[in-house]
Amino acid sequence: MTIASSTQLICFVALSAAVAIGALGVVLLPNIVYSAFLLGGVFLSVAGLYLLLNASFVAAAQILVYVGAVNVLILFAIMLVNKQENLAAIPGLGLRRVLSGAVCAGLFTLLLRVAFTTPWATPGPTPVGEEATLRIGEHLFSDYLLPFELASVLLLMAMIGAIVLARRDVFSADVATGEPVDQGLIEKSRTPLLLEKTNP
Amino acid sequence: MVSATPAVVSPGLSSGLDLEASFTTVLEGLGMSPGAAHLLWLPLPMLLVLVAAVVGVLVNVWLERKISAAVQQRIGPEYAGALGILQPMADGLKLLFKEDIIPARADGLLFTLGPVLVLVPVILSWLVVPFGQNLLISNVGVGIFLWISLSSIQPIGLLMAGYASNNKYSLLGGLRAAAQSISYEIPLALAVLAVVMMSNSLSTVDIVDQQTGAGILSWNIWRQPVGFVIFWICALAECERLPFDLPEAEEELVAGYQTEYAGMKFALFYLGSYINLVLSALLVSVLYLGGWGFPLPVEWIVGLTGQPIDAPLVQVITATTGIVMTVLKAYLLVFFAILLRWTVPRVRIDQLLDLGWKFLLPVALVNLLVTAGLKLAFPAIFGG
Numbered sequence: 261m262t263i264a265s266s267t268q269l270i271c272f273v274a275l276s277a278a279v280a281i282g283a284l285g286v287v288l289l290p291n292i293v294y295s296a297f298l299l300g301g302v303f304l305s306v307a308g309l310y311l312l313l314n315a316s317f318v319a320a321a322q323i324l325v326y327v328g329a330v331n332v333l334i335l336f337a338i339m340l341v342n343k344q345e346n347l348a349a350i351p352g353l354g355l356r357r358v359l360s361g362a363v364c365a366g367l368f369t370l371l372l373r374v375a376f377t378t379p380w381a382t383p384g385p386t387p388v389g390e391e392a393t394l395r396i397g398e399h400l401f402s403d404y405l406l407p408f409e410l411a412s413v414l415l416l417m418a419m420i421g422a423i424v425l426a427r428r429d430v431f432s433a434d435v436a437t438g439e440p441v442d443q444g445l446i447e448k449s450r451t452p453l454l455l456e457k458t459n460p
Numbered sequence: 461m462v463s464a465t466p467a468v469v470s471p472g473l474s475s476g477l478d479l480e481a482s483f484t485t486v487l488e489g490l491g492m493s494p495g496a497a498h499l500l501w502l503p504l505p506m507l508l509v510l511v512a513a514v515v516g517v518l519v520n521v522w523l524e525r526k527i528s529a530a531v532q533q534r535i536g537p538e539y540a541g542a543l544g545i546l547q548p549m550a551d552g553l554k555l556l557f558k559e560d561i562i563p564a565r566a567d568g569l570l571f572t573l574g575p576v577l578v579l580v581p582v583i584l585s586w587l588v589v590p591f592g593q594n595l596l597i598s599n600v601g602v603g604i605f606l607w608i609s610l611s612s613i614q615p616i617g618l619l620m621a622g623y624a625s626n627n628k629y630s631l632l633g634g635l636r637a638a639a640q641s642i643s644y645e646i647p648l649a650l651a652v653l654a655v656v657m658m659s660n661s662l663s664t665v666d667i668v669d670q671q672t673g674a675g676i677l678s679w680n681i682w683r684q685p686v687g688f689v690i691f692w693i694c695a696l697a698e699c700e701r702l703p704f705d706l707p708e709a710e711e712e713l714v715a716g717y718q719t720e721y722a723g724m725k726f727a728l729f730y731l732g733s734y735i736n737l738v739l740s741a742l743l744v745s746v747l748y749l750g751g752w753g754f755p756l757p758v759e760w761i762v763g764l765t766g767q768p769i770d771a772p773l774v775q776v777i778t779a780t781t782g783i784v785m786t787v788l789k790a791y792l793l794v795f796f797a798i799l800l801r802w803t804v805p806r807v808r809i810d811q812l813l814d815l816g817w818k819f820l821l822p823v824a825l826v827n828l829l830v831t832a833g834l835k836l837a838f839p840a841i842f843g844g
Contacts, residue, residue, distance in 0.1 A: 263495050293623060297570065300616050316602045320609040328612025328645070332638055335619050339635060390601030393662065 272312055278305040296338055300331040314387035317396065479594070505597045509586045517734040519791070521548035524798050531802040555730070558723035563626065566720060570624035575721070575728035577617030581610040582736045589742050590664050592752050592782040603663040604656065607743065608649050611698060614732075615641045618707070618717055621729075625720040633716020636809065637707035641698055643816035648694035650824035651687040654831040655680055655747050658843040664743075668751030670843060675757045679750040683842060686827045688748045690820055692793075695740035697816070699733060702801040706809055737797060738790060745789035752782030 282302040286295045303326040310319035350356070388395055400408050480501055487497035522537075522545060529536025537544025562568050585607045590596040600606060615638035622634015656662055658680070659670035671679050681688050697704040708716035718729050745751060754761070758778050759769060767774050807815070835842040 263499060293570075297616070297620060304613075316600055317605070320602050320605050324605075324609035324612050327616065328609065329642070332612075332615050332619070332642060335616065336635070336638065339619065339623060339631065393601065 268312060271308070275305045275308045275312070278302070279309070292338055293335075296331065296334050299334065300327050303327045303331060314389050315392055316390075317393045509589075509597060510583065513583060513586055513735050513738065514731070516738040517731055518548040518552070520734045520738060520794060521551060523791075523794065524801075527795065527798045528802045531799065552727065555723060555727040560723040560725065561720075563720050566626045567624040570620050571720075572725065574617050574621030574624055574717075575725045575732070577620060578614055579617075579728045579732040579735070581613040581617075582732050582739060585610045585739055586735075588664050589739065590668060590746065590751060591786050592779045593665065593669075595752075595779060595783065596665070599663055599665050601661075601663055603661075603665075604652055604667065604743070604747070605662045607739075608645070608652065611641075611736075612645060621721070622717040625717065627720055629713045629715075630717050630719050633707045633713045633719070636713075637700065637717060640700070640704065640706060640812060640816075643813055644694040644697040644704075644820070647690050647816065647820040647824040648698065650821070650828050651684075651691040651694065652747065654684055654687045654824075654828050657828070657831055657835060658683065660843060664746050664751075668746055668753065671750040672753050673757065675753065675760075676750070676755040679748065679753070681748045684748060684827070684831070686823065687831075688744070690824050690827065691747065692744060693815075693820065695744060696797060696800070697812070699737045699740055699797075701737060701797055703804045703807050704812060705806060706812060709806060737794060741790040741793035741797070742786065744793050745786060749789045750785075752786045754781055754785055 279302055282298045282305060285298045286302065289295050289298065303322065307319040307322040307327070310316075310322060483501050483504075484494060484497040487500060488494060492500075525544065525547060526536045537547035540546040540550050562571055587597045588600060588603045588606055590599070618637040618641075619634045622630045622632070622637070625631070655667060659667045661667065661670075667680075700707055706716075707713070708718055713719070718726060721729060758781070762769050762774055762778070769778075831842065
């Protein structure tokens with residue numbers, strides 16, 4: 261075994277372990293902030309696996325999109341609503357955990373079976389390496405044009421939705437309840453930071 | 461990278477100095493296998509770049525102190541070494557010997573991991589900074605895109621530090637840092653995209669190669685003046701330099717996400733921000749100021765002396781000139797950044813976000829569109 265291949269093997273084992281353990285941590289840890297940070301770690305490890313497959317453009321895109329945008333957004337959301345409160349106990353929590361564990365185990369065995377029964381072409385196609393950027397661009401503008409454009413429409417819809425939700429002051433009535441909306445909705449639901457103004 | 465002595469430079473390399481090839485040839489001549497020689501070579505450029513980055517920070521700190529003193533009509537450090545040149549060393553040593561404090565109710569693990577996550581991507585980005593045709597750690601095909609994606613990891617470290625400190629100033633600073641770096645990433649990437657479109661490649665070496673030929677006249681700054689300004693503003697915002705140092709605005713947030721940090725962990729933030737500044741300046745010089753290119757075409761000067769371009773001595777001289785030019789351009793930009801820091805006031809958070817989203821983003825989009833149009837209209841000038 262040459263130095264290069266053994267390095268690759270070590271990297272592969274380490275990254276796979278990081279992905280598996282990190283993903284388990286995301287699901288099982290009680291602290292949601294740790295889960296979010298671990299999710300970032302999982303995304304980074306997946307990017308490392310892409311690098312091992314000689315797909316450097318996909319790896320960089322993975323980091324930019326998933327770590328730099330998605331994960332930061334999740335962290336933002338968690339930190340902006342970082343309430344320290346104990347949630348009410350859910351009835352039948354033990355049973356729920358057993359059920360969801362059973363579903364996950366079933367899914368896992370199914371995937372394992374698929375992985376072992378499928379006749380994989382073991383050497384696989386040769387990686388295109390640095391050409392990948394060009395090839396991805398060609399595909400995006402030819403046979404994958406429609407999905408690409410649809411995804412952009414979806415993103416636009418999400419963005420407009422977010423703006424509508426965030427800027428309730430442009431509506432006189434709440435979208436959901438139909439009640440008249442006061443601009444200070446968000447501030448009033450909490451204790452005011454400043455003393456309220458007394459009318460003279 | 462340059463690390464071996466010029467004596468091992470082998471002649472006959474048409475594409476400039478290639479020290480790796482020379483190094484492995486010498487070792488193989490001593491009876492070593494090619495794999496082992498490559499393995500021995502690998503850590504050298506990495507170590508060298510690490511040392512270069514840290515020395516760059518020391519120079520930067522000294523410049524910051526001296527230039528700020530000059531701006532404020534003081535003398536600045538003068539007792540530690542000639543002209544206070546050892547002052548950054550003293551600063552670093554002081555930070556090294558300080559007590560490492562983790563606040564009692566802070567989250568110890570995340571508190572330690574935060575500064576590391578801020579520093580590592582910045583140092584990793586030096587992978588793609590070229591000092592010459594073969595004088596870089598790795599000419600990866602995704603080059604400049606790698607830097608953009610790596611710099612998007614940094615906000616996570618900042619958020620982590622801000623959250624783990626268990627301090628409202630820290631959390632606010634961390635959130636501000638992340639918001640700022642996300643908002644300015646987009647115009648930055650669009651400005652880079654315009655340059656990439658002209659050079660038909662993401663690789664930093666190809667981007668510089670596309671700017672050689674006519675010396676100073678072929679630099680991208682003449683073809684991308686708007687992009688240059690956008691990139692420089694966004695780079696300053698990404699480095700959290702004044703006028704964009706809101707995440708650590710002293711008057712409002714004590715020191716932002718750095719408030720609870722002391723000793724070496726604080727030093728990691730400090731190091732990270734200065735390495736990032738040098739890196740941004742280097743990338744501006746790569747993207748817009750011709751990288752290692754001399755203001756006059758080197759081939760033309762060499763032609764005047766009557767030497768062949770691939771003579772060993774000429775190669776060593778051109779490589780040295782390249783490194784000197786890259787560093788010179790970068791430090792000229794660092795000088796402007798420092799001068800800006802001590803001249804202009806800080807913007808407010810709403811002004812910052814307005815500038816990013818309502819001004820830089822549309823201008824960057826228009827710049828991209830105009831570049832695309834010009835590329836179609838004048839393929840000879842704008843890289844067909």
